Amino acid sequence: MTDIRENWIFAEKSINKINSATFQLITKMKSISEIPVTVVLLESQADSFENEIKQYGPDKILTVKDDELDKADDVSVASALSGLIDKFGTPISFIFAATTFGRSVAPRLQAKLLTGLTADCLDLSFEDDLLVQTKPSYGDNIMCEIVIPDFKPQMATVRPNIFKAEKVFDDTTKIVEINDLNWDKDANIQITTHVLPAKTDENLATADRIVALGRGGKQDLNNANELANKINATVGVTRPLTDMDEFDQSQQIGQSGETVAPDLLINLGVSGSVQFTAGIENANTIVSVNTDKHAPIFKQSDYCFNGSSEDFLKALNKVL
Ligand SMILES: Cc1cc2nc3c(=O)[nH]c(=O)nc-3n(C[C@H](O)[C@H](O)[C@H](O)COP(=O)(O)OP(=O)(O)OC[C@H]3O[C@@H](n4cnc5c(N)ncnc54)[C@H](O)[C@@H]3O)c2cc1C
CATH class of the missing domain: 3.40.50.1220 (TPP-binding domain)
Structure with missing residues (x-):
């Protein structure tokens, strides 16, 4: 698989909106990354969440338009993301929000790609292409810095609300639409509807x-x-x-x-x-x-x- 010099962020959707943790990750990655920051968005044909995402200034948005994938479960989403990497190449890093969904998709993708993943990070920085992932350990009594020097993409989930999201006012985000992504549908699970939590x-x-x-x-x-x-x-x-x-x-x-x-x-x-x-x-x-x-x-x-x-x-x- 070819390597590409980009850092990727997974755009997580709650019902009918992009989870704010995605915007926080874009602002953070833009502030530490010396190479392009790309957001990966899976959405239905009728949606256009890329317009909301681009207000936070990523360099590129890979928009996979697929009505079935939009409703897919975490197993299928991991398969689709792996297919996307097959198609475009392996990014330097791939970051997810440490939400319930992100915590489920990221390790499934990590296992497919045979790379490393640090869960629940509180901070990120780069030393050249090496992603330094800071996370609490030993009951939060110490902070560890973890690196994945030998494998790519370097994967991490990052806790929501650690970083502040900031809108930017340039309009240079490149949007790439993909309509023909191959992915393995999980035959065991079918999501028929999304229901908002009560609270x-x-x-x-x-x-x-x-x-x-x-x-x-x-x-x-x-x-x-x-x-x-x-x-x-x-x-x-x-x-x-x-x-x-x-x-x-x-x-x-x-x-x-x-x-x-x-x-x-x-x-x-x-x-x-x-x-x-x-x-x-x-x-x-x-x-x-x-x-x-x-x-x-x-x-x-x-x-x-x-x-x-x-x-x-x-x-x-x-x-x-
Ligand atoms: C792996 C792990 C993960 C954990 N995750 C979390 C977590 O996410 N969130 C979390 O909260 N805890 C977590 N804990 C538990 C944590 O260690 C503490 O036990 C917990 O936070 C203590 O809760 P507390 O402050 O309510 O109780 P206590 O520590 O018992 O404190 C009660 C306080 O109330 C004061 N007080 C007593 N009476 C009054 C009164 N009448 N008026 C005013 N003050 C009074 C006391 O002086 C005392 O300071 C975790 C523990 C582990 C091991």
Whole structure:
């Protein structure tokens, strides 16, 4: 297979829109790549998501138009991407968002291509053509830099909301349309319809304001809900609270939950473990409430209230 001097990004689609993590990856790759950045987009004949993607300034978009592939499952998508590499050559790197879909497609493609993949990266950089992939390890206590010197494409999945997406205002993106890609259809699975998850209005990853409850704040759920309603915030939790009936895993913030980037984050009874703080690095203003004045969360907070979450919530709800 021939090598091509390009870095590729997989454009992930949620229902009827491009996942914002794709735009974040384009901005990041454009800032570190000295060679062209190409976005791979699979879409139906009627769609034109390339118009949205090109606002973020990739050098090229490979648009595969195929109504069947648009509805394909992760096994078939991996097959199609492998077919695309057969057709155009092996890029230097191929990057996916570390979403549920990206985490499923990327390793399937890696196995087909017999190359290396680093999952769940927090940062990327290049040393010439070598992609340096930074990811947390040992319970997030250290950051590892991983490289794949001997195989291509160098593959990585990157957590959403680590990088900021920025639109650009030049119109130089080249769009290449492909209408004849061969791919193996997975005969075992047929996707007949896409259904939006029930809680799209409370999506933590894109929420502007979050009230986060920890073990020290769980008894104040009613007051916390009242505050969240008043300031139009989404409620998130630390991992231990996902064992309670009131919460589920989709509300968990942190290393094994959501990475969030709100304008305002209010932590109530959250100690500030590294696994939790790994998910809040891009929050803008952090307010934390804790009865322990030495709680680690205070080190990462802009405003600290050393006291009980009950006192804090009652006082704040009263003035709002
Ligand atoms: C592989 C792995 C992955 C993990 N992933 C995640 C993850 O994604 N997200 C996550 O959150 N955790 C994760 N964890 C768990 C993590 O290590 C911590 O156990 C967890 O974050 C602690 O949650 P907490 O802060 O709610 O509880 P605690 O650590 O028990 O802290 C409770 C805090 O509340 C304070 N407090 C007590 N009473 C009050 C009160 N009345 N008012 C105000 N403050 C009070 C206490 O002083 C304390 O600081 C993971 C662990 C592992 C091993």
